[in-house]
Amino acid sequence: MRVFISVVSEGNFTRAAERLAMSPQLVSKYVAQLEAHLGVRLLNRTTRKLHLTEAGARYLPRAQQLLADLDDMEQQLGDLQTQARGLLRISAPVSFATRHLAPLLGDFQRAHPGVDIDLQLNDRKVDIVEEGFDIALRIGHLKSSSLIAKRIAPVRLVMCASPAYLAQLGTPGHPEELKAHRYLCYSYAEQEAGDSLFRWLPGRDPARGGDLVSNNGDVLVESAIAGAGIALQPTFIAGPAIQAGRLRVVLPDHEPRPMSLYAVYAHRQLLASKVRCFVDFMEGYFGDPPYWDRFD
Missing domain, CATH: 1.10.10.10 (Winged helix-like DNA-binding domain superfamily/Winged helix DNA-binding domain)
Structure with a gap:
């Protein structure tokens, strides 16, 4: 063979x-x-x-x-579970990886010095088999798939806006009032919409004016801080600005159901030591609740 x-x-x-x-x-x-x-x-x-x-x-x-x-x-x-080696190719979301993944990768390689890492950042859902990835980190709600998904951490979504924006245009008290506000929309949000809050969000109507659409959450959070409107974003991006008072949570009683961060890999790669060790290493690494949610 x-x-x-x-x-x-x-x-x-x-x-x-x-x-x-x-x-x-x-x-x-x-x-x-x-x-x-x-x-x-x-x-x-x-x-x-x-x-x-x-x-x-x-x-x-x-x-x-x-x-x-x-x-x-x-x-x-040969008892190589703790001596994983080889090249580990990982696909991860841009904002999460740039904010939270570097310390984990450093700690993992110190524990497993025989593993080289090739990290590629992309918010689209890559085909891990066709594109040659060992693991893809994905954020969303678990869907049926031929792939194996290990839940790593909860991902909380909050509506938020700057104090200056809310002082000027008012703080909505009900989701229906969102239609009167400028909405900073994440391009892929509808793909994960599994909550009734989404039906109150303004549609992409060019006649409305003032809305901003982007495929990057960091851009939307920075725009919200600058007073451009209300954003629905995960706390792993917006948390520091909320903690610092640069953003305020809006409609906390209507928070969407949490999503999750998953490590996804092909079932035939389940036995690969480098994959198994990395997934095990990620479990619990960010804490419970994750450190980015400790601002309430």
Whole structure:
């Protein structure tokens, strides 16, 4: 199986043989033995190029996964759970990562010095399998999925505005009054709308004027601080400004139901030591409640 995978990745028998430190004849023999064992042809060979057959295309990812699982099992038997190693590719939301992830990553690598980290920030929901990520950190409400999701921390949403804005335009006492205010709208908010408060929020009507739409929560919070309107944002962004008095919570009795921060990973990667160690390390790291919610 390893020889077959190497032949496919290298594109020919000669380069695969060099990579595996064996003769091209032995590489060809192993592939032939594998095909004979399976009773199907995996590769079509020409003088210039190799092509996977339909059976080969189906067999390749399963063989890769089986060997990855085998390697990881052998690592576990060698008690490598606490000695995770390799490159860990992580996708994370922009605002959360820039504000809260750096200390965790530093602490994790001090505990697991054999792990290299490639962190990519993006607020869209990446396809972790297609894009080659080991873990994606996602914020929202848990939906059915073929992926595994581990809840890491609650994410509280609050309506907030600057004291100057509220002094000028008044503090709403009921969600219906939000329609008279300038709304600072997060682009992806509707994707997570599972609360009745959302039906009171102003729509994106160009005739209204004064609203601001952005796909970045930090921009919306800074705009709210500057008096541009009312924002619905997570406390992991707005918390410091609320604690400092630069923002005030609006409609606290109508706070949306909390979302959560999840670590999401493909079920076939469950046994990877680097993934398992990172997920276990994140659990409880931010506290209960999380430190960014300790401003009430």
